[in-house]
Amino acid sequence: MILLVSSCSDFLDVGSPSTQVSSTTVFEDDAAATSAMIGIYSEMMSSSGFASGGLSSVTLLSGKSGDDFINYSQNASAEFAANELNENNSYLNSYIWQEGYRYIYDANAILEGLSKSTTLTPSVKQQLTGEAKFVRAFCNFYLVNLFGKIPLVTTTDYRINREASRMTSQDVYHLIIADLEDSKLLLQDDYAVSGGQKTRPNRLAASALLARVYLYTIDYAKAEEESTTLIESDLTLEESLDDVFLKSSAEAIWQLIPPPGSKSTKEGSIYILTSAPTEISLSDDLMNHFEDGDLRASHWVGQIETEGIVFNYPFKYKIKSASTLTEYSMVLRVAEQYLIRSEARAQQGKLPEAMQDIDAIRNRAGLPLFKDIYPQIGKDDLLLAIEHERRMEFFAEWGHRWLDLKRTGRVGEILGSKPLSAWQDTDELYPVPLQEIQNNTNLLPQNPGY
Structure with missing residues (x-):
């Protein structure tokens, strides 16, 4: 098929x-x-x-x-x-x-x-x-x-299709929202069609992606509404960080099954190091941003020392190879919905409620709660704190950090300040592949800077 x-x-x-x-x-x-x-x-x-x-x-x-x-x-x-x-x-x-x-x-x-x-x-x-x-x-x-x-x-x-022109982001988001609103009406509430596994999207998956879309399009009231749907559903945060990426994860909203015969996810196979890295390791900048006592640093980061050099690697997925498949690739999960709602509430001036949501994530990470240590935090500082929390929660997942820096307008400030950075503001968008433009000149103009 x-x-x-x-x-x-x-x-x-x-x-x-x-x-x-x-x-x-x-x-x-x-x-x-x-x-x-x-x-x-x-x-x-x-x-x-x-x-x-x-x-x-x-x-x-x-x-x-x-x-x-x-x-x-x-x-x-x-x-x-x-x-x-x-x-x-x-x-x-x-x-x-x-x-x-x-x-x-x-x-x-x-x-x-x-x-x-x-x-x-x-x-x-x-x-x-x-x-x-x-x-x-x-x-x-x-x-x-x-x-x-x-x-x-x-x-x-x-x-x-061969003569399709590029449309504005607003037009694209209009179709995305229309498709997801339709999906909410059409899809089932449960996971019966996939035998109880979360490997085919249901109504909650449509709401989860819609919440993210509304956050990205600055419709904070609707982002709060959609994320609340998820938070108040039967899905819940996993208590243990070690269980979040299991195929049986209570936190999963939508997962994808590795190819037949696989005993691990591609993420686990690539990220988990048994020798010096040939693809990626975690940056010192990320590691330095973990707060003392953050359980994510001890449960979601692995270390290997080779020739006197210590490399940190993503360890959210625990299996590089095994005899049985116990992990699925995570696409959407409940933790994101708490941080979407936290940001949406903060943007609407609902600071105490926003702190409750960020504290749900910090509590699982073993960190002090904002309501106790920063009870009078202002909106701008709270938004930066949410950005930080998103980074520590979603590193090595679906490019969240890259997209967050872009949508908040901070990508140039952050990446441009790195040593030996060749950053230009036009790097914010990837170029349309030249081969596609040669096949269809309606894809012009190329993105600036290319």
Whole structure:
């Protein structure tokens, strides 16, 4: 079924007659339609790019763009770490731009097939429509945050796609929000469709991503409302930091399963060091920002000493290799919702309530509570404290630090002050791959600075 929804590697040619999905073939019955949808998640994890947590994923590449990693790789990913990307970067083109649009194309193909089907069970058709719209919103979210203006691709018609123009971020967010609002109405409340595992998005996943989107688009009242939905649900923070990234995590909202035969996540395989690093280690700057007594420093950071040098590495995922698979790749989790609501409340002047949310995270980390040590903290200082807490909570996850610095307007201040920094303000956006521009001049103008 994965082959049935596979599209060609160049998004501008996606949907040409030789690669179009035959919806009548894919969607003859519930099982075939469901397999097509699950096929997208399988594609995501079988790759090393975009959503996989692998070497060329959003997690690793945008993580390098921030200040939490030290880079040791000398391949094309080193340009992300130096903030000196060029428009011919192979990782940027193949694993971020093209791969993101491939999943959007697959989601569009499923939506078109569902709309034409007259043989599916209504509840299955509704669920799959919600999932496809969620996946499209998820991919558009990362593409718009990494590249700025991007094409909105909502069809499999290659004649339309190959001439798509870049749209404003506002237009892209409008579709993201519309897709997620639809998903909330269409998806189930529980995880029954995935056998109780959190490996297919449900209504809570749509609310979680929507809360983040509203925070990014400065709609703080709605961000607070959506995050409250999650916080007041049956999902909860894990008490133990060691259990957060297990496949059975009570904190998980949406996880992805590693490829068949895998006994660990790609994150665990890459990050956990058994010798000197060849890809990344954690930066001294990150390590120096852990407060004394922060349990995340002892539970989520590993150390290895080689030839007298100590390297710190992400240890959120505990398994580099094993005989059984006990961890899934975490995409959305409850802790983010507390910090989204904390920031949204602080921005609305609800400082005591904002402190309650940040304290939920600090309490689990074994840190003093803000309500006790900073009862009179002002809004600006509280927002900086929330930014700090987000960094310590989400390092090595989905490029949160990179996106946070960009959306708060502090990326130049922070990265430009680093020793030997070659930072320019135009580095805030990745360049549109040159190959895509050559195939479709409607993608011009290129982002400034490239």
